[in-house]
Amino acid sequence: MIRVRLADDALAIACGADAVAAAFAAAGCLVERCSSWGLHWLEPLAEIDGHGFGPLTPADVSAVLAGRSDRGIGPIATHPFLARQQRLTFARAGRTRPLSLDDYAATDGWAGLRRARALPPEQVIAEVAGSGLRGRGGAGFPAGVKWRTVAEAGGQSGTGRKYIVCNADEGDSGTFADRMLMEGDPFALLEGMAIAGHAVGAGHGYVYVRSEYPHAIARLRAAVALAAPIIAPFGVEVRVGAGAYVCGEETALLNSLEGRRGEVRAKPPLPALHGLFGRPTVVNNVLTLAAVPHILREGGAAAYHGLGTGRSRGTMPIQLAGNVRYGGLYETAFGITLNALIHDIGGGTASGRPVKAVQVGGPLGAYIHPDRFDLPFDYEAYAAADALIGHGGVVVFDDTADMARLARVAMQFCAIESCGKCTPCRIGSTRGVELIDRLRAPAPADAVAALPQMRNAPKGGRRRADDLALLEELCETMRFGSLCALGGFTPYPVLSALRQWPEDFA
Amino acid sequence: MTDPDRLRAIIAAHRDAEGPLLPILHDVQAAFGCIDAAAQAAIAAALNLSRAEVHGVVSFYHDFSQTPDHRPLVQLCRAEACQARGAEALAAVAQVAAGERVRVAAVYCLGLCSVGPNARIGDRLHARLDEDGLTRLIAAL
Ligand SMILES: Cc1cc2nc3c(=O)[nH]c(=O)nc-3n(C[C@H](O)[C@H](O)[C@H](O)COP(=O)(O)O)c2cc1C
Numbered sequence: 350m351i352r353v354r355l356a357d358d359a360l361a362i363a364c365g366a367d368a369v370a371a372a373f374a375a376a377g378c379l380v381e382r383c384s385s386w387g388l389h390w391l392e393p394l395a396e397i398d399g400h401g402f403g404p405l406t407p408a409d410v411s412a413v414l415a416g417r418s419d420r421g422i423g424p425i426a427t428h429p430f431l432a433r434q435q436r437l438t439f440a441r442a443g444r445t446r447p448l449s450l451d452d453y454a455a456t457d458g459w460a461g462l463r464r465a466r467a468l469p470p471e472q473v474i475a476e477v478a479g480s481g482l483r484g485r486g487g488a489g490f491p492a493g494v495k496w497r498t499v500a501e502a503g504g505q506s507g508t509g510r511k512y513i514v515c516n517a518d519e520g521d522s523g524t525f526a527d528r529m530l531m532e533g534d535p536f537a538l539l540e541g542m543a544i545a546g547h548a549v550g551a552g553h554g555y556v557y558v559r560s561e562y563p564h565a566i567a568r569l570r571a572a573v574a575l576a577a578p579i580i581a582p583f584g585v586e587v588r589v590g591a592g593a594y595v596c597g598e599e600t601a602l603l604n605s606l607e608g609r610r611g612e613v614r615a616k617p618p619l620p621a622l623h624g625l626f627g628r629p630t631v632v633n634n635v636l637t638l639a640a641v642p643h644i645l646r647e648g649g650a651a652a653y654h655g656l657g658t659g660r661s662r663g664t665m666p667i668q669l670a671g672n673v674r675y676g677g678l679y680e681t682a683f684g685i686t687l688n689a690l691i692h693d694i695g696g697g698t699a700s701g702r703p704v705k706a707v708q709v710g711g712p713l714g715a716y717i718h719p720d721r722f723d724l725p726f727d728y729e730a731y732a733a734a735d736a737l738i739g740h741g742g743v744v745v746f747d748d749t750a751d752m753a754r755l756a757r758v759a760m761q762f763c764a765i766e767s768c769g770k771c772t773p774c775r776i777g778s779t780r781g782v783e784l785i786d787r788l789r790a791p792a793p794a795d796a797v798a799a800l801p802q803m804r805n806a807p808k809g810g811r812r813r814a815d816d817l818a819l820l821e822e823l824c825e826t827m828r829f830g831s832l833c834a835l836g837g838f839t840p841y842p843v844l845s846a847l848r849q850w851p852e853d854f855a
Numbered sequence: 856m857t858d859p860d861r862l863r864a865i866i867a868a869h870r871d872a873e874g875p876l877l878p879i880l881h882d883v884q885a886a887f888g889c890i891d892a893a894a895q896a897a898i899a900a901a902l903n904l905s906r907a908e909v910h911g912v913v914s915f916y917h918d919f920s921q922t923p924d925h926r927p928l929v930q931l932c933r934a935e936a937c938q939a940r941g942a943e944a945l946a947a948v949a950q951v952a953a954g955e956r957v958r959v960a961a962v963y964c965l966g967l968c969s970v971g972p973n974a975r976i977g978d979r980l981h982a983r984l985d986e987d988g989l990t991r992l993i994a995a996l
Pocket residue numbers: 483484485486487488489490516517518519520521594595596597598599600632633634635637638833834835
């Protein structure tokens with residue numbers, strides 16, 4: 350019997366994988382559903398004897414089985430898109446059945462947890478710190494430092510409840526690595542959380558998943574049920590967000606878990622000391638925690654540290670999205686340039702038109718002009734260029750993109766998602782939308798502004814230069830006056846668009 | 856209308872959990888299509904919260920509503936990566952196809968950003984939408 354492997358993650362299914370699987374089954378094949386390779390432009394992608402065929406529709410199935418399909422891509426594992434990657438966090442992608450404990454154990458699963466539990470907690474923290482692992486949720490904070498703070502919280506006795514909270518809110522447009530990991534390799538996340546629990550002395554963990562990810566929620570719940578005896582006494586519970594982007598911010602997330610409005614808390618106190626229900630809490634992104642099992646294996650920390658550049662060690666699961674020809678998951682050591690990512694690997698735009706801009710790091714990330722595509726993927730290099738890596742999403746736009754409209758989208762998104770706690774973000778974002786609207790379509794002089802008592806209003810109406818200066822000033826206020834990065838970083842996409850494509854604002 | 860027995864059962868299923876409010880609100884929203892004032896009052900009483908606290912939480916989150924809308928719902932992704940693949944043009948098409956019969960709402964990213972434009976209908980996701988595909992999906996609701 351012919352064995353056919355097809356992914357069953359949300360993306361493959363949305364592209365029609367279930368119907369293709371049914372067609373293979375109807376043709377008498379044994380269909381096996383596994384995790385996604387991350388070759389998204391080829392989904393639904395079928396694998397037969399290591400050879401790939403895609404993208405397929407049910408109508409293609411008979412030709413594939415008869416050996417006369419033109420959809421063959423040759424051996425998958427050595428496909429150029431995969432062969433150049435360094436997959437550590439996604440080592441199992443495409444290779445295992447997500448909920449198979451056998452597959453997981455056969456691919457070094459639980460080896461990190463076993464080894465960690467045989468080590469004193471300080472040693473586990475030292476290895477995580479030594480690996481150079483930094484938070485993959487956006488801020489790039491060293492994971493080992495955070496864990497040590499939580500481990501040492503609450504006195505030497507280490508008594509009292511502590512929590513491990515996995516941030517699976519993945520709200521950034523252009524990102525899907527958390528989703529792929531939760532749907533494709535959920536045990537790896539649970540193993541990472543259990544290791545964190547051992548390291549800091551926490552007995553309970555929560556995964557806070559956004560409600561936009563129904564497949565991931567179901568997959569994680571099933572995985573928790575299967576793995577419970579293995580990770581015990583550590584316990585994990587899956588909680589679901591409620592459609593608020595700001596709940597990805599760690600303190601808003603904790604409020605949400607506690608059953609409150611997802612408003613950002615002022616720091617200090619740090620969540621590490623005063624987190625969920627006031628207890629010391631590790632909040633880490635999915636990818637941060639999922640990198641841990643590899644690091645805790647024999648020699649893993651050194652291997653991880655051996656990759657990357659500068660202070661950005663290890664690998665980053667980069668997500669190629671938007672108008673890109675070969676979109677998908679590209680995990681590689683830090684240091685790769687946008688030129689390599691977008692042109693060599695991504696094949697340029699899907700539309701075939703020239704690349705106009707790239708947004709890295711989600712809706713709060715800067716738009717980057719092709720002139721700067723030699724920027725190496727590195728936290729510090731991006732920060733120095735007024736950009737951010739964030740969660741590693743790379744969204745490509747072709748030359749039809751209107752950068753002024755995209756700047757407006759950024760302000761509008763901030764207005765919609767603002768938690769409302771501070772004024773620059775709550776009100777500034779709405780004023781920003783209005784300002785950009787005025788720049789794009791100059792309105793007649795405002796009747797109220799013309800009144801004699803409006804002494805501060807510019808005489809003779811507002812000129813374009815005034816509006817531009819006001820927008821810059823507003824962005825300045827948001828950047829330095831906001832409590833969290835939603836209000837604080839929205840100026841990045843806005844100003845980067847304004848400065849590099851001023852003609853679009855005319 | 857909120858069925859009090861069902862509401863009580865939902866509250867009972869979660870009330871011993873840590874931070875039970877969001878799980879309760881999700882279940883109530885799913886069961887009744889909204890979380891109305893009566894439900895908010897009952898939840899507040901059961902969890903020893905003020906009605907204002909519960910109302911504050913319900914009104915904060917995009918997933919919760921206080922009045923029911925039983926029309927079928929299409930959530931079209933309007934975030935940047937889908938916009939880069941032409942989602943904005945689809946929004947107008949969706950509105951025309953939907954009319955008053957179907958509710959069209961925006962969602963900001965479904966995690967399928969390499970194969971957009973994308974939409975969610977219930978727990979089903981749809982990728983690589985074009986005008987025809989989206990119109991057909993909406994017509995079939
Ligand atoms: C508005 C906003 C949204 C955020 N969204 C996410 C998110 O979806 N996922 C995430 O892991 N971190 C997100 N973060 C970052 C978290 O606040 C926090 O830094 C992170 O969860 C820490 O984990 P890490 O150190 O493993 O990255 C967000 C931050 C802000 C300000």
